[in-house]
Amino acid sequence: MQNSRKTPFEEPYIAIIDSLVRRRKQIGVSQIELAAALGYDQSFVSRIERRQRRLDVWEFVRFCRALELNPGDVLDPQLNKAD
Structure with a gap:
């Protein structure tokens, strides 16, 4: 049986972290x-x-707020790629 659990290094997660760093x-x-x-x-x-x-x-939301970002705006491009 294949493990379907996602690792922290999948592309959408990397893109989110990269956007926070940027x-x-x-x-x-x-x-x-x-x-x-x-x-x-x-x-x-x-x-x-x-x-x-x-x-x-919760940490993600706090990061976004500290960086004056809307968490939904950070997630939106990644969620749209999943469609």
Whole structure:
């Protein structure tokens, strides 16, 4: 029986993380500054960005808010690809 569970490294997830990294850099926020806004240390943000740790839903929403993004807008392109 094949395991249907998705890994954290599938293309839609990678694209979402890449869009968060792109936005962070676009607005000139360092990993340290983002981590402070989220109440974490810099290594937390680094692990997310290097895809060593997967974001849960609530963390994703917090990342988006800290980066002045609408979570739905970040997800929309990935959801439309699944159609």
